[in-house]
Amino acid sequence: MFVSFLNRARPPFPAVLLLSAGLLSISACAARKPLQEDVFRGGNPQGIVLQENTKPRTGPQDTAQPVFAMYNRELRIPLWETPPAGMEPEEIPALTINMDLFDPAFPQNGAAGDQNVLGRQFRNIFYRGLSPQDYSQEQARIQAIEYQGMGEEIRNNPRMIFSATLNWTYTEQFKTEFSSALLAVVSRERTSYTGGAHGSYDKSYFVFDRELGIQIGLQDFMRKDSGPLLTALVNRELRAAQNLGAADSLKQAGFFVDDAELTENYFLSPQGLGFHWDPYEITPYVMGYVEVFIPYAGITDLLGPEGQRLIREFPL
Secondary structure (H helix, E strand, O other): OEEEEEOOOOOOOOHHHOOHHHOOOOHHHOOOOOHHHHOOOOOOOOOOOEEEEEEEOOOHHHOOOOOOEEEEEEEEEEOOOOOOOOOOHHHOOEEEEEEEEEEOOOOOOOOOOHHHHHHHHHHHHHHOOOOHHHHHHHHHHHHHHHHHHHHHHHOOOOOOOOOHHHOEEEEEEEEEEEEOOOEEEEEEEEEEEOOOOOOEEEEEEEEEEOOOOEEOOHHHHEOOOOHHHHHHHHHHHHHHHOOOOOOOOHHHHOOOOOOOOOOOOEEEOOOEEEEEEOOOOOOOHHHOEEEEEEEHHHOHHHEOHHHHHHOOOOOO
16 A cells, blocks of 8 residues: 655646536637637737647557547647737747647447447546537637736736746646556546646546446445445555554644545556545645555455456456
């Protein structure tokens, strides 16, 4: 068993991004137009860089089907079309967006099978049913509206326009963490810098049953009465990682809580069950990501029927 504390000096999310498990509202952009027509005032101003690329994702972690392609969109959005007085065009701050998204196989001909089922799942869960191209366009529009709105407020403030904090960033990256005949475990990591002393970041894991073509929640994987025992195991490992005694409060190690509650942000691997907390969930920002990992051998009695079925290929 182990606990990791992953400190990341990463670029706070705009308020518009902090919505319902990261599935973003686009009500402000209901009238969808081509990106360059409404995000970038006056059309497509000089200095914007747009790159799109769809490429196959291969490698040992993706040898079992489906092998997802990746869609990449990179954007550079200047804060102003023309520089304020005293600023050269090349000095205009910019918002940089980089998104590496899954582009899952999604046959339009109604073909059945693993790729089609999981493709629908991915689009519904991550992109609200949109293609990755349309989803990334909506994301860019949301970010650009906030960014360029801020620019209008400070344009005539000579004390602000040269601040390095005006160079904002947003990244969103999907990764296959594990893939087998039965399971697909993927992660989505987002980082953002919108000014200030430091940025924000979060990471979410998603577990899919490839035989059934559905997402598996923790409550599906574990026995219904496993909560108290599993919580105790997790807290034992958190304390051990901090050299705390069994009766010590986690607050003694800088946590916000005496005991951590289970999180639904969990993942599976051939070795065991893991849990993940983002900064500010149970610890301060400076402590970074917190992850707990428990081998299956320590929790076999706590697994429900679905959990027992999904780990049957792993050596315990």
